[in-house]
Amino acid sequence: MRLDVVTIFPEYLEPLNVSLVGKARARGRLDVHVHDLRQWTYDRHNTVDDTPYGGGPGMVMKTEPWGDALDDVLASGYDAGAHGPVLVVPTPSGRPFTQQLAVELSRRPWLIFTPARYEGIDRRVTDEYATRIPVYEVSIGDYVLAGGEAAVLVVTEAVARLLPGVLGNAESHRDDSFASGAMANLLEGPVYTKPPEWRGRGIPDVLLSGHHGKIARWRKDEALRRTARNRPDLIERCEASAFDKKDRET
Numbered sequence: 001m002r003l004d005v006v007t008i009f010p011e012y013l014e015p016l017n018v019s020l021v022g023k024a025r026a027r028g029r030l031d032v033h034v035h036d037l038r039q040w041t042y043d044r045h046n047t048v049d050d051t052p053y054g055g056g057p058g059m060v061m062k063t064e065p066w067g068d069a070l071d072d073v074l075a076s077g078y079d080a081g082a083h084g085p086v087l088v089v090p091t092p093s094g095r096p097f098t099q100q101l102a103v104e105l106s107r108r109p110w111l112i113f114t115p116a117r118y119e120g121i122d123r124r125v126t127d128e129y130a131t132r133i134p135v136y137e138v139s140i141g142d143y144v145l146a147g148g149e150a151a152v153l154v155v156t157e158a159v160a161r162l163l164p165g166v167l168g169n170a171e172s173h174r175d176d177s178f179a180s181g182a183m184a185n186l187l188e189g190p191v192y193t194k195p196p197e198w199r200g201r202g203i204p205d206v207l208l209s210g211h212h213g214k215i216a217r218w219r220k221d222e223a224l225r226r227t228a229r230n231r232p233d234l235i236e237r238c239e240a241s242a243f244d245k246k247d248r249e250t
């Protein structure tokens with residue numbers, strides 16, 4: 001998979017050099033190119049924004065730098081095979097970024113991210129490129145950030161970990177929250193490791209029992225309990241067996 005990111009804060013994307021994404025790049029699973037939008041400005045001040053038509057607060061990012069940047073990125077000649085690039089536009093007014101959308105994006109060969117700042121990008125930019133490639137406007141949550149770069153880090157990590165060969169078996173995404181299967185749409189339950197006692201706190205006996213069936217049942221019950229407490233909206237969606245009300249209150 002190739003990722004291109006066009007931004008006025010290229011240094012914000014440094015975390016793409018470390019940890020899981022960094023390893024995926026080192027293993028050749030991910031090819032990341034970060035571009036400074038200002039290299040497509042030609043005035044003394046490297047201007048990327050201007051006042052909004054119709055008035056209102058803040059500034060809007062101008063069409064020309066984005067258009068020149070995206071034309072050059074698309075012309076990079078990367079052979080994306082049958083499925084070409086898609087534009088991923090972080091915005092608070094986008095569709096919710098979910099595990100399902102992460103899976104969908106992980107199947108694409110080329111993602112081009114356009115994290116904006118100020119009040120966003122002139123609408124004509126996405127209108128223009130939507131005539132040529134799929135455009136995904138995505139939001140990473142119901143809160144307002146100052147720009148889209150943090151969303152690029154979130155989406156990239158969620159997508160990269162789904163790529164073949166990125167996660168080892170021990171870190172498999174098979175049992176992820178929101179993954180498919182019996183634990184689908186359930187939050188993870190609590191986890192424990194050595195030492196067996198810490199500040200007077202021990203380990204649930206079932207985890208020391210060696211009885212895999214009981215352990216699996218306990219983990220599912222704990223996942224249901226945590227989901228019912230923290231995300232009751234998900235509880236109706238899960239495939240887990242019936243979970244009666246009294247347990248939800250414990």
Ligand SMILES: CN1CCCC[C@@H]1Cn1ccc2ccc(-c3n[nH]c(N)c3C#N)cc21
Nearest residue numbers: 090091116140141143144145146147148151
């Ligand atoms: C605050 N300021 C005026 C109101 C409109 C947004 C603007 C700031 N801003 C500019 C570009 C940009 C991109 C993404 C996000 C963003 N916020 N919350 C999310 N879940 C986001 C995503 N994904 C915010 C952005």
